[in-house]
Amino acid sequence: xxxxxxxxxxxxxxxxxxxxxxxxxxxxxxxxxxxxxxxxxxxxxxxxxxxxxxxxxxxxxxxxxxxxxxxxxxxxxxxxxxxxxxxxxxxxxxxxxxxxxxxxxxxxxxxxxxxxxxxxxxxxxxxxxxxxxxxxxxxxxxxxxxxxxxxxxxxxxxxxxxxxxxxxxxxxxxxxxxxxxxxxxxxxxxxxxxxxxxxxxxxxxxxxxxxxxxxxxxxxxxxxxxxxxxxxxxxxxxxxxxxxxxxxxxxxxxxxxxxxxxxxxxxxxxxxxxxxxxxxxxxxxxxxxxxxxxxxxxxxxxxxxxx
Numbered sequence: 315x316x317x318x319x320x321x322x323x324x325x326x327x328x329x330x331x332x333x334x335x336x337x338x339x340x341x342x343x344x345x346x347x348x349x350x351x352x353x354x355x356x357x358x359x360x361x362x363x364x365x366x367x368x369x370x371x372x373x374x375x376x377x378x379x380x381x382x383x384x385x386x387x388x389x390x391x392x393x394x395x396x397x398x399x400x401x402x403x404x405x406x407x408x409x410x411x412x413x414x415x416x417x418x419x420x421x422x423x424x425x426x427x428x429x430x431x432x433x434x435x436x437x438x439x440x441x442x443x444x445x446x447x448x449x450x451x452x453x454x455x456x457x458x459x460x461x462x463x464x465x466x467x468x469x470x471x472x473x474x475x476x477x478x479x480x481x482x483x484x485x486x487x488x489x490x491x492x493x494x495x496x497x498x499x500x501x502x503x504x505x506x507x508x509x510x511x512x513x514x515x516x517x518x519x520x521x522x523x524x525x526x527x528x529x530x531x532x533x534x535x536x537x538x539x540x541x542x543x544x545x546x547x548x549x550x551x552x553x554x555x556x557x558x559x560x561x562x563x564x565x566x567x568x569x570x571x572x573x574x575x576x577x578x579x580x581x582x583x584x585x586x587x588x589x590x591x592x593x594x595x596x597x598x599x600x601x602x603x604x605x606x607x608x609x610x611x612x613x614x615x616x617x618x619x620x621x
Contacts, residue, residue: 320530323575341585406431432463458485501570504557523562530570547581
């Protein structure tokens with residue numbers, strides 16, 4: 315079964331990669347989104363441009379078919395879409411956003427784990443989380459988009475670039491939703507299954523569905539379940555899929571692996587493991603629903619937003 319994956323960090327991977335051409339082919343990948351992930355606090359735009367160059371080189375080396383709109387997709391290729399993770403890459407400058415658009419970027423995650431010029435992340439104290447002074451469940455609820463953030467999001471809508479709220483605060487989510495345009499949570503899960511600020515509440519999932527967007531199921535074990543066994547993770551992934559569908563309908567669920575940005579999940583080690591998981595989804599939801607989850611739902615948003 316062919317699938318689309320809304321998020322991976324292959325462009326900044328260290329060590330043995332999870333995303334390889336062989337693994338993508340074995341998994342049946344139709345479209346892989348490659349994130350230019352910006353973790354630096356300075357020279358962020360320059361870092362983003364460097365990763366855009368790296369994406370171009372990777373596509374040429376591996377034979378991936380780079381696309382910027384749905385009409386460019388090819389059935390016999392592994393299609394590749396360039397995204398940005400961490401809106402600080404534009405350094406608060408709308409002109410730099412347009413430059414990234416012209417470099418081929420068609421989705422941008424507005425924040426990562428630190429506040430930036432656009433808005434605030436879901437963890438109110440990421441440094442405290444890393445040192446044990448905070449928990450995964452602590453959510454940022456008060457601060458959302460900045461005034462400049464609203465301008466950047468409106469500019470993204472105008473350009474035809476998907477707005478991604480994964481990593482964003484609850485207020486940032488509601489601010490984006492207030493604009494009543496399709497948006498995505500490229501790699502997020504269901505808070506009703508695992509209480510974690512990176513996961514969406516049922517109300518958020520319903521809101522995302524009402525706006526015509528999608529949530530990409532994230533394979534990060536810590537966001538799925540406390541049970542870190544392969545069987546525990548298999549059960550958790552199905553539980554999160556079930557919760558997302560119950561909250562927002564089958565049209566809102568997609569795949570957002572976060573491969574190469576997360577420790578190896580004991581159940582889904584790399585893309586070659588996906589056919590078995592899709593088989594599990596098919597047993598529970600049926601083949602028509604799984605075709606939407608793995609491919610059609612995201613392609614609908616890609617077509618509507620990017621043309």
